[in-house]
Amino acid sequence: AQKVTQAQTEISVVEKEDVTLDCVYETRDTTYYLFWYKQPPSGELVFLIRRNSFDEQNEISGRYSWNFQKSTSSFNFTITASQVVDSAVYFCALSEETSGSRLTFGEGTQLTVNP
Amino acid sequence: DTAVSQTPKYLVTQMGNDKSIKCEQNLGHDTMYWYKQDSKKFLKIMFSYNNKELIINETVPNRFSPKSPDKAHLNLHINSLELGDSAVYFCASSLQLTSGPNNEQFFGPGTRLTVL
Numbered sequence: 663a664q665k666v667t668q669a670q671t672e673i674s675v676v677e678k679e680d681v682t683l684d685c686v687y688e689t690r691d692t693t694y695y696l697f698w699y700k701q702p703p704s705g706e707l708v709f710l711i712r713r714n715s716f717d718e719q720n721e722i723s724g725r726y727s728w729n730f731q732k733s734t735s736s737f738n739f740t741i742t743a744s745q746v747v748d749s750a751v752y753f754c755a756l757s758e759e760t761s762g763s764r765l766t767f768g769e770g771t772q773l774t775v776n777p
Numbered sequence: 778d779t780a781v782s783q784t785p786k787y788l789v790t791q792m793g794n795d796k797s798i799k800c801e802q803n804l805g806h807d808t809m810y811w812y813k814q815d816s817k818k819f820l821k822i823m824f825s826y827n828n829k830e831l832i833i834n835e836t837v838p839n840r841f842s843p844k845s846p847d848k849a850h851l852n853l854h855i856n857s858l859e860l861g862d863s864a865v866y867f868c869a870s871s872l873q874l875t876s877g878p879n880n881e882q883f884f885g886p887g888t889r890l891t892v893l
């Protein structure tokens with residue numbers, strides 16, 4: 663069965679600090695996909711990134727970077743030089759090849775960036 | 778242009794009523810979903826449809842009945858509403874049913890349902 667754990671319920675930082683959001687997953691599939699979504703206070707869910715299980719290269723997009731490590735079943739998300747607009751709930755999610763495109767979400771991490 | 782839209786955005790109703798939430802996507806996707814987000818922000822899949830065919834029914838009470846008149850629309854009808862149905866309901870769509878590259882799900886803005 664697939665499972666995603668985001669152990670950090672809430673994180674609070676001051677603007678310009680770097681922050682890492684942890685995500686640990688469980689799956690029996692060898693082919694799977696990992697995702698991060700952002701849910702700002704306005705409530706919509708915004709897709710940030712998708713990673714497949716065969717691609718462990720880290721990815722950087724502006725101030726965002728993702729560290730995928732199969733050895734520890736982790737897919738962590740780092741925001742560099744955080745800004746107030748980064749305040750949101752961030753969800754990690756998993757989709758297994760054998761489960762079709764169903765997404766299993768973690769519990770979410772509430773990130774608050776203070777000025 | 779809105780990719781995935783839902784109506785209404787807010788829905789306040791009394792216990793025991795029947796209500797519907799509509800969802801439409803203009804992305805040309807084959808697969809659509811309903812997710813429920815509870816008061817603790819936990820997101821869980823309820824249903825998925827592929828080309829109007831029900832694929833996933835995730836142990837949801839049968840008071841919830843999805844209907845897909847065509848592959849661009851997936852509506853959610855809820856009978857005999859209960860207090861515990863209060864939540865945010867998200868519609869989503871993806872290119873295809875199978876998990877794969879370029880198959881991320883795009884979500885609608887959500888419908889906040891409050892049952893009094």
